[in-house]
Amino acid sequence: MARGTMRRTADGQRTGTGGRARSGRRAAIGLAAALCLGTVDAGAPAAAQSLHVQRVDIIDPNGFEKPLVASTILVPMGWRSAGGVVWNPNTPCGGAGYNFDWQAGAPDGSSGVQILPMRQWMWDSAGYSAMSSCPSARIRRVADFLAALVQEIRPGARILDFRPRPDISKDYEQLNQTTPMPMGEIRSWVEAGEVLIAYGQNGVDMRESVSALVLFSLNRMQGMAGMPGMDFYSGVSFPAFASRAPNGQLDFRMTEMIRKSITPAPEWSARIAEHHRKIAGINAKGAQDRSRIIAQTGEDIRQMQAESWRRQQDSSDRIARETSEAIRGVETYADPNSATGTVELDNTYNQAWRLNDGTYVLTDDASFNPNATFGMDGTQLGVAQ
Numbered sequence: 001m002a003r004g005t006m007r008r009t010a011d012g013q014r015t016g017t018g019g020r021a022r023s024g025r026r027a028a029i030g031l032a033a034a035l036c037l038g039t040v041d042a043g044a045p046a047a048a049q050s051l052h053v054q055r056v057d058i059i060d061p062n063g064f065e066k067p068l069v070a071s072t073i074l075v076p077m078g079w080r081s082a083g084g085v086v087w088n089p090n091t092p093c094g095g096a097g098y099n100f101d102w103q104a105g106a107p108d109g110s111s112g113v114q115i116l117p118m119r120q121w122m123w124d125s126a127g128y129s130a131m132s133s134c135p136s137a138r139i140r141r142v143a144d145f146l147a148a149l150v151q152e153i154r155p156g157a158r159i160l161d162f163r164p165r166p167d168i169s170k171d172y173e174q175l176n177q178t179t180p181m182p183m184g185e186i187r188s189w190v191e192a193g194e195v196l197i198a199y200g201q202n203g204v205d206m207r208e209s210v211s212a213l214v215l216f217s218l219n220r221m222q223g224m225a226g227m228p229g230m231d232f233y234s235g236v237s238f239p240a241f242a243s244r245a246p247n248g249q250l251d252f253r254m255t256e257m258i259r260k261s262i263t264p265a266p267e268w269s270a271r272i273a274e275h276h277r278k279i280a281g282i283n284a285k286g287a288q289d290r291s292r293i294i295a296q297t298g299e300d301i302r303q304m305q306a307e308s309w310r311r312q313q314d315s316s317d318r319i320a321r322e323t324s325e326a327i328r329g330v331e332t333y334a335d336p337n338s339a340t341g342t343v344e345l346d347n348t349y350n351q352a353w354r355l356n357d358g359t360y361v362l363t364d365d366a367s368f369n370p371n372a373t374f375g376m377d378g379t380q381l382g383v384a385q
Contacts, residue, residue: 050363051254051349052077052374053261058102058115060085060268063275068268074261074345075104075113076254077359086117093120093134093236096279098272100239110204111245113258116153119145122234139235142191142214149240150197150210157199157208167329168192168213175215184220184229191216198247208244209255212237257346257362260330333381342384352381 053074060070063085070085083102091097105112121137139145143162150157169192179186194211214237223229243255331347335354345352349362355370355378370378 049365050361050368050373051257052355052359052361053257054079054359056081056104058084058100060087060098062087063098064271068271069265070100070268071265072261072263073104073258074360075258076106079104079106079112083115093122096276098275111249112243113255114242114244115262116149116210116240116242118237118239119149120234120236122232124230124232126230128232134234137235138233140216140233142193142212143195145214145235145237146193146195146210146212149212149237150195153210153242154197154199154208157197159195159197160207161196163194165192165194165211165213168211172213172215183224184222185218187218187220189216190214205247206244207247207250208242209250209252210240210242211259212240214238253346253348256329256348260346261344263344332384334384335381343381345381353378354381 054077055072056075056079057069058071058073058081059067061067061084075081081102081104084100085098086101087098089097091099099117100115101117103112103114119135121135121139122132123136123138123140137148139148142164146162147159150159169190172190176189177187190213192211192213194209197208197210199206199208214235217234219232221230221232241259243250243258245251329347330344331352332342332344333352335341335343337354337358343354343360345360346362350364350366351362351368353361353363353368353370355361355374356376361368361370361374361378370376
């Protein structure tokens with residue numbers, strides 16, 4: 001497969017290779033990806049231009065009366081997965097009681113990806129947050145959150161690079177709001193970013209990318225009667241995504257393909273929506289107002305995710321679908337064998353195939369032959385109309 005390896009040279013510059021863009025609208029997207037990931041090695045062998053992936057279910061085993069598929073994700077063939085949705089009714093900060101904690105990796109453990117649990121925190125200028133059950137942290141930027149997260153999951157790791165990810169936060173701009181209040185204002189905003197880190201693991205020099213989307217809130221109260229004004233901050237992260245490999249082997253193109261393939265399952269999404277509504281109703285009857293706000297925020301986020309997913313699946317609304325696709329870097333292909341009749345795959349590859357065993361191949365090889373490469377027949381997928 002064409003690798004998008006981002007490496008640091010002695011002078012701190014990035015070097016690497018990425019993938020070729022498609023024509024038309026997708027060429028522009030491919031160009032943007034090339035600016036981040038580099039350019040493809042035109043001399044790479046054909047086998048290195050194909051990525052064979054399988055669809056894996058992320059399961060919620062305990063949240064409802066039976067296990068449900070919460071999301072699906074595409075990972076390389078042969079990778080093993082573990083984890084899923086984890087429930088804990090005693091989560092701090094008045095949370096919704098569940099979280100994501102899932103990972104998949106190569107059989108030898110040399111490389112893999114993780115979906116990291118959501119996190120919540122608060123901080124205020126008066127010091128009241130120190131007395132709360134919610135973690136207290138003065139984190140007001142996504143870069144600060146990622147720095148703290150890295151030290152939590154990889155103690156001692158070095159941050160080599162940071163970049164904003166407006167492509168990730170674009171779908172959540174509705175959360176950027178400012179509401180004037182009689183004694184101040186309430187403001188919320190979203191930020192997304194990604195870091196590249198380095199650390200040692202069992203004697204191996206590792207590289208890992210970690211990306212995250214965070215919703216920040218500020219309640220600013222003006223001072224009065226000789227009392228100073230106060231700022232109350234809170235933050236909640238969406239499940240972060242991490243991808244690791246030995247130095248020189250971290251494939252950024254594959255990392256993005258996996259991240260963008262995450263698709264919420266409709267039944268689980270509907271059940272979680274009802275769960276959020278119940279929490280909001282209980283809190284509205286007398287629980288702490290802050291818990292109610294967090295529960296409602298979680299439901300707002302879930303509704304936007306669900307609506308985004310519904311728009312993506314609705315091939316009749318092609319303009320809306322392609323706008324969403326362009327933002328997220330995916331293409332919708334017609335796949336009669338899938339449950340919905342379509343499948344979303346990374347749009348930086350020239351071709352997409354479904355093999356007879358139900359797996360997929362993304363490739364830049366114009367002469368790709370699934371039988372010659374993988375020993376089985378397959379069907380090249382066309383773009384959904």
